[in-house]
Each structure stands twice: as structure tokens, then as C-alpha cells.
């Protein structure tokens with residue numbers, strides 16, 4: 001069971017395979033690992049103690065960031081992730097990032113941005129598309145047309161609680177859509193980042 005793995009300079013933490021989206025570009029549709037991570041599919045979800053135990057087996061001074069990421073949407077396990085953040089904070093100054101689809105509020109049926117305060121240094125939100133219809137066509141969210149507005153609302157709110165918040169799009173997007181995404185992102189107050197599309201990986205090691 002692969003809970004933690006190195007990719008580039010960072011330590012990635014895999015906490016769940018669940019996600020309310022079924023994005024057409026999702027790595028989970030075509031593979032089971034990132035780099036030499038080993039399979040990221042779980043037979044069962046690790047407990048928060050197992051996640052923390054896996055992190056403790058690493059030397060955190062060897063990594064630039066600790067990143068909660070896929071193979072799934074880490075905010076599906078927000079309570080456990082927050083607990084793990086607090087354990088990490090108690091022993092290490094390593095910056096903590098979460099890569100998220102931004103659907104935390106809909107997943108938990110409440111505003112969740114305040115819970116991010118103090119636990120994350122960075123939040124990276126996938127924007128994916130400039131309209132609810134295009135988002136739904138690409139991401140097939142179980143929340144349908146409500147998904148993108150919720151992503152934008154969450155992103156705006158979390159900028160009040162986390163020092164660095166960005167929204168990302170991939171560079172395969174049509175230029176007109178990309179500019180509209182840039183406008184939507186700027187309205188949230190988050191930084192905007194265009195990532196180079198790599199079919200075997202969906203993250204940018206830039207920050």
C-alpha cells in the first residue's frame with residue numbers, strides 16, 4: 001500500500017482513491033502510479049494513524065514540501081488530513097500543500113475554508129474549465145453544474161486563510177478558455193498558473 005512517495009523534491013501523501021469527479025484526463029483512468037511510486041490504488045483506506053506512521057518513516061528534511069494529492073480527492077478525508085497536518089506541524093517546519101479539486105464544501109455540505117487555516121501553507125486548486133457546462137463535460141462531477149461555482153467560491157474563501165492559493169489549468173486548453181479561466185481565477189484572489197500537460201502526471205513541481 002503506497003501512502004507516501006517522492007516525486008521531484010516533494011513528499012506526496014496519498015490518502016484516498018475517492019473523488020466526486022470523473023475527469024476525462026484523470027490519471028486513475030489510465031494508470032496506477034506516479035513515477036516510481038508503486039500502485040496508488042488502496043485495498044482499503046489507510047487510517048490517519050497509518051498515514052502519519054508512513055510520514056514518520058521519512059526524513060522530512062529531505063523534502064521541499066509535503067503535498068496531499070491524489071490518487072483521489074484528499075478533501076474527501078479532510079478531517080484525517082487536518083489531523084495529520086497537526087502532527088506534522090508539531091515536529092517539522094516543512095511547508096504543507098494540498099492539491100484539490102476545490103469541491104470540499106460540497107463534499108462536506110458546509111463551508112470548509114476556515115478549517116484550512118494554520119494547517120496548510122499552500123492550496124492548489126484545479127480550475128479545468130471556464131463555464132459550469134464545460135467543467136461538467138470534462139470532469140463529470142456528481143455535483144453537475146453546481147461544481148464549478150462551488151470551486152470558485154471555495155477558492156475565494158480559502159485565500160483568507162492560507163498564504164498561497166493558486167488555480168491551475170493545463171496548456172492544452174483553447175486560448176479563449178484559458179483567458180476566461182484567468183479572469184475567473186483573478187476574481188477569486190488566487191494566483192493563476194498554466195501547467196504544461198503531461199499525460200502521466202497532473203501536478204506542477206514549481207511551487
Ligand code: SF4
Nearest residue numbers: 019021023026072101
Ligand atoms: S478531480 Fe482529480 S482525482 Fe478527481 S477525477 Fe479529476 S483528476 Fe481525478
